[in-house]
Amino acid sequence: LVIKTDMLVDKTDVPRGMTYRQAARKAVAMCVSDFASKGVKPDSFLVSIGLPRDSTGGQVRELALGFKDASNEWGVKLVGGDTGEADDLVIDCVMVGFAKRVVWRSGAKPGDLVVTTGYFGYPPSGLRILMEGAKATELFGAKAAASVLRPSPNLAAGLALAKYLSSSMDSSDGLAICLHDIADASGVGISLDALPVKEDVRAFARTNSLSLERLVLGGGEEYLIVGTLEEESFRKASRAARVAGGELIRIGRVNGKKGRVELVENGRSEQVDRIGWTHLS
Amino acid sequence: LVIKTDMLVDKTDVPRGMTYRQAARKAVAMCVSDFASKGVKPDSFLVSIGLPRDSTGGQVRELALGFKDASNEWGVKLVGGDTGEADDLVIDCVMVGFAKRVVWRSGAKPGDLVVTTGYFGYPPSGLRILMEGAKATELFGAKAAASVLRPSPNLAAGLALAKYLSSSMDSSDGLAICLHDIADASGVGISLDALPVKEDVRAFARTNSLSLERLVLGGGEEYLIVGTLEEESFRKASRAARVAGGELIRIGRVNGKKGRVELVENGRSEQVDRIGWTHLS
Numbered sequence: 184l185v186i187k188t189d190m191l192v193d194k195t196d197v198p199r200g201m202t203y204r205q206a207a208r209k210a211v212a213m214c215v216s217d218f219a220s221k222g223v224k225p226d227s228f229l230v231s232i233g234l235p236r237d238s239t240g241g242q243v244r245e246l247a248l249g250f251k252d253a254s255n256e257w258g259v260k261l262v263g264g265d266t267g268e269a270d271d272l273v274i275d276c277v278m279v280g281f282a283k284r285v286v287w288r289s290g291a292k293p294g295d296l297v298v299t300t301g302y303f304g305y306p307p308s309g310l311r312i313l314m315e316g317a318k319a320t321e322l323f324g325a326k327a328a329a330s331v332l333r334p335s336p337n338l339a340a341g342l343a344l345a346k347y348l349s350s351s352m353d354s355s356d357g358l359a360i361c362l363h364d365i366a367d368a369s370g371v372g373i374s375l376d377a378l379p380v381k382e383d384v385r386a387f388a389r390t391n392s393l394s395l396e397r398l399v400l401g402g403g404e405e406y407l408i409v410g411t412l413e414e415e416s417f418r419k420a421s422r423a424a425r426v427a428g429g430e431l432i433r434i435g436r437v438n439g440k441k442g443r444v445e446l447v448e449n450g451r452s453e454q455v456d457r458i459g460w461t462h463l464s
Numbered sequence: 465l466v467i468k469t470d471m472l473v474d475k476t477d478v479p480r481g482m483t484y485r486q487a488a489r490k491a492v493a494m495c496v497s498d499f500a501s502k503g504v505k506p507d508s509f510l511v512s513i514g515l516p517r518d519s520t521g522g523q524v525r526e527l528a529l530g531f532k533d534a535s536n537e538w539g540v541k542l543v544g545g546d547t548g549e550a551d552d553l554v555i556d557c558v559m560v561g562f563a564k565r566v567v568w569r570s571g572a573k574p575g576d577l578v579v580t581t582g583y584f585g586y587p588p589s590g591l592r593i594l595m596e597g598a599k600a601t602e603l604f605g606a607k608a609a610a611s612v613l614r615p616s617p618n619l620a621a622g623l624a625l626a627k628y629l630s631s632s633m634d635s636s637d638g639l640a641i642c643l644h645d646i647a648d649a650s651g652v653g654i655s656l657d658a659l660p661v662k663e664d665v666r667a668f669a670r671t672n673s674l675s676l677e678r679l680v681l682g683g684g685e686e687y688l689i690v691g692t693l694e695e696e697s698f699r700k701a702s703r704a705a706r707v708a709g710g711e712l713i714r715i716g717r718v719n720g721k722k723g724r725v726e727l728v729e730n731g732r733s734e735q736v737d738r739i740g741w742t743h744l745s
Contacts, residue, residue: 184465186543188558190512192550231471231512231556262467265556269473275512275546275556277469 185223185280189213193272198331200313203242205332207249207274208256213355214278215257216336216406220353222345223282225338227260228253230276233269246274257338284345286410291350291369295411297435300340300424303358304384304395305330307402317391323383336406340429344408347420351410357459359400361409362444369411372440375455376447379434396446401458411437466504466561470494474553479612481594484523486613488530488555489537494636495559496538497617497687501634503626504563506619508541509534511557514550527555538619565626567691572631572650576692578716581621581705584639585665585676586611588683598672604664617687621710625689628701632691638740640681642690643725650692653721656736657728660715677727682739692718 191197191210201209211228218225230250234243250261259278309327311317319327336353344351350369354361358379366373380399388395412420421431444455472478472491482490492509499506511531515524531542540559590608592598600608617634625632631650635642639660647654661680669676693701702712725736 184560186467186510186558186560188469188510188512188544188546188556190514190546190548190550190554190556192514192548192554194551195549229467229469229558231469233471233473233552233554263469265469265471267471267473268476269471269554270475270551271514273471273473273514273550273554273556275469275471275554275558277467277510277556277558279465279467 185218185221185282185285186277187214187217188275188277189217190273190275197272198310198313200328201332203245204249204252206272207246208252209334210274210276211250211253212334212336212406214276215338216353216355218278218280219336219338219341220351220408222284222286222342222348223280224342225257225259225278225280227262228276228278229262230264230274232264232266233271233273234266235270235272236268286345286348286351288350288352288365288368291365291371291411291437293371293437293439294414295349295437296414296417296433297373297375297411297437299379299432299434300337300408300429301432302379302381302384303399303405303407304380304402306334306404307398308384308387311391319387323387331404334404334406337427337429339427340424341408343423343427344410344420344431347412347416347423348410349412351408354405354407354409355403357401357403358405358409359444359455360457360459362455363457365409365411366442366444370441372438372443373435374438374445374447375435377434378446379432397458400455403459466499466502466563466566467558468495468498469556469558470498471554471556478553479591479594481609482613484526485530485533487553488527489533490615491555491557492531492534493615493617493687495557496619497634497636499559499561500617500619500622501632501689503565503567503623503629504561505623506538506540506559506561508543509557509559510543511545511555513545513547514552514554515547516551516553517549567626567629567632569631569633569646569649572646572652572692572718574652574718574720575695576630576718577695577698577714578654578656578692578718580660580713580715581618581689581710582713583660583662583665584680584686584688585661585683587615587685588679589665589668592672600668604668612685615685615687618708618710620708621705622689624704624708625691625701625712628693628697628704629691630693632689635686635688635690636684638682638684639686639690640725640736641738641740643736644738646690646692647725648723651722653719653724654716655719655726655728656716658715659727660713678739681736684740
């Protein structure tokens with residue numbers, strides 16, 4: 184039995200421009216993302232909802248539609264929950280699944296490759312566009328905003344990859360925190376030889392004078408999987424990810440320098456700090 | 465697999481005078497009460513916590529102590545959870561257990577006895593004392609306040625009773641709602657021939673000019689079990705409850721008048737409305 188709970192709170196998790204329907208779907212996506220990264224097929228979910236007193240019937244219907252979207256999208260059944268009154272919209276999603284094996288954070292071994300299931304930087308760019316009016320082309324603005332409003336963990340890819348991964352976690356707190364957590368839990372170090380970033384995010388960072396490293400490493404809300412695997416498994420794993428509609432990107436290698444995460448570019452090594460999303464900081 | 469989630473919100477579920485430690489314990493008690501009424505032994509629980517930004521380290525430690533109290537008291541393990549920021553203190557407790565059989569609301573049959581595992585009215589009296597300064601003797605005040613601040617579902621009694629009950633639920637929304645839910649789900653009627661109330665609650669109602677019926681039927685937060693069973697099981701069930709440190713009180717009988725709940729006193733029959741605790745009303 185695998186069970187996981189994740190609480191979405193309006194104030195911190197629902198950016199401007201996100202509808203109640205999208206917020207409800209996101210609450211479920213947050214859990215799906217964790218199941219995907221652990222290679223566990225979710226079976227069903229429950230939701231505890233705290234509603235502000237002035238909520239309308241329309242908003243409650245929006246929430247229901249969002250749960251239905253999620254249910255259809257990831258094949259999980261909504262089997263129960265609780266409703267009550269709260270100052271803020273609060274949705275606690277509880278997800279349940281069954282598994283013979285789970286991929287932990289602690290299995291990374293020196294020599295393993297470090298991989299991700301996609302490129303980083305879109306959600307933090309989208310948040311800056313939605314919340315702070317950062318400048319972006321129409322095309323990039325739409326892509327970045329969609330990554331915030333409709334986070335889409337690739338569950339199928341996660342399930343397909345599980346058997347190849349020596350360690351993994353989802354990157355919802357950001358890439359840097361993710362790499363540090365895996366390094367700490369596995370008692371290893373990680374050396375990145377490439378930031379998983381595409382030219383459009385680089386251009387967005389340049390245009391808005393933002394630190395590209397901060398955008399890619401410290402963003403959060405990414406919902407991609409970060410993991411490690413033996414080098415000889417990479418080709419098969421990569422094919423499995425593609426078959427599941429995803430991709431697998433090689434970004435670095437595990438080494439023996441306990442707890443250290445570094446970025447090596449042009450022969451220069453730079454320490455990667457544990458930056459990213461932490462609550463109540 | 466039995467799984468249940470119940471959300472405690474500061475504003476609606478934490479009365480004045482309740483400490484964070486008691487609030488944390490109560491969040492778990494709310495789930496334990498439901499498991500007790502269904503005859504399912506809980507195995508473990510998770511908590512999702514939303515904390516106001518100005519929470520202190522002391523308050524967080526208080527919460528941890530409350531979860532530990534609950535864990536020790538009912539023999540359930542805390543196995544995980546989530547923390548984040550919210551306007552209000554929010555604790556969503558998720559409880560997990562395993563069962564071959566669950567007692568539903570829908571099994572009541574005409575002729576069955578209606579029973580409860582205790583006397584009603586203490587928590588609503590306690591709330592009036594804590595929140596509104598209602599008048600009470602020192603002894604009654606202490607007893608009623610304790611029933612609010614330290615709700616104590618009798619899990620052992622619930623587990624012992626399960627095999628005798630044809631239907632049951634916990635009375636956390638109040639006795640009247642409970643009886644209506646069982647009547648509706650079972651397609652039967654219920655006739656009460658006695659209110660489950662003791663002289664001290666009667667006296668409190670008199671002193672404060674409160675409706676005794678409203679106090680006993682519409683109170684909420686009671687955490688007792690209301691159920692039905694065949695008359696010939698009553699003696700054995702009653703003994704099982706006593707062995708588990710509880711009691712079983714006979715308050716009425718199931719009949720064929722679909723969906724109707726009535727109180728018959730001194731030969732007069734009076735309809736019992738669906739009064740009690742509903743959120744957002």
